[in-house]
Each structure stands twice: as structure tokens, then as C-alpha cells.
Amino acid sequence: MKTLTMILMSLSLILVMFFPSPSISSAVRCNPQDKKVLLAIKTALGNPYHLASWDPKTDCCGWYCLQCHSKTNRVIALNIFSGELSGQIPPAVGDLSYLETLFFHKLPNFVGTIPKTITKLTRLKSLEVSWTNISGPIPDFIGQIKSLNYLDLSFNKLTGSIPPSLSELPNLTELHLDRNRLTGSIPDSFGKFKGKVPPSLYLSHNQLTGYVPKSLGLMKFPNLDFSRNKLHGDISFLFGPGKELWKADFSRNLFQFDLSKVVFPKSLNVLDLNHNNIYGNLPQGLTSLNQLQFLNVSYNSLCGKIPVGGELQRFDRTVYFYNKCLCGAPLPAC
Ligand SMILES: *[C@@H]1O[C@H](CO)[C@@H](O)[C@H](O)[C@H]1NC(C)=O
Ligand SMILES: *[C@@H]1O[C@H](CO)[C@@H](O)[C@H](O)[C@H]1NC(C)=O
Numbered sequence: 001m002k003t004l005t006m007i008l009m010s011l012s013l014i015l016v017m018f019f020p021s022p023s024i025s026s027a028v029r030c031n032p033q034d035k036k037v038l039l040a041i042k043t044a045l046g047n048p049y050h051l052a053s054w055d056p057k058t059d060c061c062g063w064y065c066l067q068c069h070s071k072t073n074r075v076i077a078l079n080i081f082s083g084e085l086s087g088q089i090p091p092a093v094g095d096l097s098y099l100e101t102l103f104f105h106k107l108p109n110f111v112g113t114i115p116k117t118i119t120k121l122t123r124l125k126s127l128e129v130s131w132t133n134i135s136g137p138i139p140d141f142i143g144q145i146k147s148l149n150y151l152d153l154s155f156n157k158l159t160g161s162i163p164p165s166l167s168e169l170p171n172l173t174e175l176h177l178d179r180n181r182l183t184g185s186i187p188d189s190f191g192k193f194k195g196k197v198p199p200s201l202y203l204s205h206n207q208l209t210g211y212v213p214k215s216l217g218l219m220k221f222p223n224l225d226f227s228r229n230k231l232h233g234d235i236s237f238l239f240g241p242g243k244e245l246w247k248a249d250f251s252r253n254l255f256q257f258d259l260s261k262v263v264f265p266k267s268l269n270v271l272d273l274n275h276n277n278i279y280g281n282l283p284q285g286l287t288s289l290n291q292l293q294f295l296n297v298s299y300n301s302l303c304g305k306i307p308v309g310g311e312l313q314r315f316d317r318t319v320y321f322y323n324k325c326l327c328g329a330p331l332p333a334c
């Protein structure tokens, strides 16, 4: 009996040693350096109620708005959204060295600019600051965060021009700069993105001016949204049979070119050209775009018969109305 008890005791000791209970391991999960930085961030934000779970007595890996790596336990994601937070992006975020995701979303009382310290985040893949009141120019130094593959600075009050250095991000797949107050033209460097596949560009609802650089014609962009700017000229070079465009929204600009000879890529799903100065007639090739789900060429100077076939007669008249002399179904006969 005594030996059995001893065997059982040593067995349970072995079990405790090799399979520690979750309560023991979770007590030591939080990295002390990360905890220090997080508490500095909380202080910088004025100890908001939104971050009440950030209690120094508890494990930081269990705190609201963040995520630790399952093995290293380092903080890899900070995602602060929809809170009554006010102030600026705390420069201390740059000291969360293992961050891969940094999101500030729907924080209308967030003001100021993007701090330079974020360039220290060499593992950062996703950066989003959207629906805030941050202002000032898009900092040139964002081009230094080479690990980025997703950059979203939409719905803010950013001004100034788009920094050409963003084309130096080799893994960028999406760039959202829409709904700001950006001025100047689209940088020439956007025709020389470093990566294998260029990013989707969302630049709508700004005050961009000038011509779209010809260099962009060399890239196979998956999605382009330049709508609601003041861009000029001929953009027919953004199309062509070799492209892989899925969505092309160039509506509400000052584009002026002959649509008759444009060849659209087969991949096209969305083509919005409404409110420009586009002339000529609708090319026959539009009827062979099998994936076309959305078209709008209204409010231009187009003329001639709408080609018959493909998806073209499935759209309603508002897709074609307010042109110079377009005719045929779904518009009245020629
Ligand atoms: C932030 O923007 C919203 C919407 O434009 C506005 O109502 C609000 O007053 C702004 N807040 C600050 C602090 O500027
Ligand atoms: C870009 O992505 C590739 C593949 O995921 C990765 O190996 C490489 O390290 C990334 N480059 C940078 C600068 O992060």
C-alpha cells in the first residue's frame, strides 16, 4: 500500500512537471516588455474606459483589443476600434516590436498625425488607420515598412500629395487612400511597384488632379478605383487585352478619350465611367465580357448604337443615359 501511494505521488509529480495546468502557464504568458509598452499606450490615451481590461495585475495576453502569438506570447496584433477614445496615435506603439497587425478604426476623436515610430515595426503586415480625424500628409516614411502588405488610411482628413515612396513596398497587395483630402497627381512611381503583383489602388473621393501617369499602363493592377477626383486625360492605356483588371471605377473625373478603340480585358467585372467627357461609341468587344456584372457609362459624350449581345441589354437605361447620342436597347431605338 505504501509503495502504491509513493508510485501515485511520483506519477502525479511527473504529470504536474510535464503537463502544467493552464492556470500556471497563463500566469506567465505576457511578455514583461510588451506589458510595459501597453501600459504606456494606455496612459498616453488617458486611461480610457475602453481599455479597462488592461489591468496591470492581469496577464496582458488576455486584454481586450490585442492578440499574443500562440508560441512566443509576444503581442502580434493591436486592434482598437469604435471607442470613445481621444488623443493621438501613441508613439509607443512603435515599441511593440513583434506587431504584425495595427488597426485604429472608427475613432472620430483621434487627431494628429501618424507617428514616425511605426517604422520600427519591421514585422508589420497590416496597417489601418481609418474613420478617424487624423490629418496632415501621408508620411513618406511609411515606404520604409517593407513588410507591409495591407495599408488602409481611408476615411480620414489626410492632406497633401501621395508619397511616391509607397511603390517601394514589395509585398503590398492593397492600398486604400480613399475619402481623404489628398491633392496633387498620382505618382509616376506607381507604374513601378516592386512586387510581383501590383496592389489594388483605392484612391477615390479625394482632390487628385493632373494626368494619370503613362507608367501605370505597364502594370497589371487587379482593381483600380480613382472615382470622384479631378483627374484628366486619356486612360485607355489602363485597359488592353493583356490586363487582369477586375474592377475599374473611373467615374466622376474629367477623363476625355475615344472609347471606340479600347479593348477591355476579359477579367473585367465592374466598369464605371460615369460623369466624364468620354466620346466615340461603345466598342463591340463589350459584348464578349462574360464576367461583366456592373457597367455605367452615363453622363458622357458617347454616340451611336449600343452593341447587341453579352450582358449589355441586361442593364437598365440609367447605365447609358445622359450621353450625346447613344441609342438602341435599353435606350430608345436609333
Ligand atoms: C471628427 O469628424 C467628425 C465627422 O467629420 C466630426 O463630427 C467631429 O467633430 C470630428 N471630431 C474632432 C475631434 O475633430
Ligand atoms: C514578402 O513576402 C515574402 C513571401 O511571403 C516573404 O518571404 C518576404 O520576406 C516578404 N518581404 C518582406 C520585406 O517582408
Ligand SMILES: *[C@@H]1O[C@H](CO)[C@@H](O)[C@H](O)[C@H]1NC(C)=O
Pocket: 274, 296, 297, 298, 299, 316, 318, 319
Ligand atoms: C449610373 O450612374 C448614374 C450617375 O451617377 C446614376 O444616376 C445611375 O443610377 C447609375 N446606374 C446604375 C445602374 O448604377
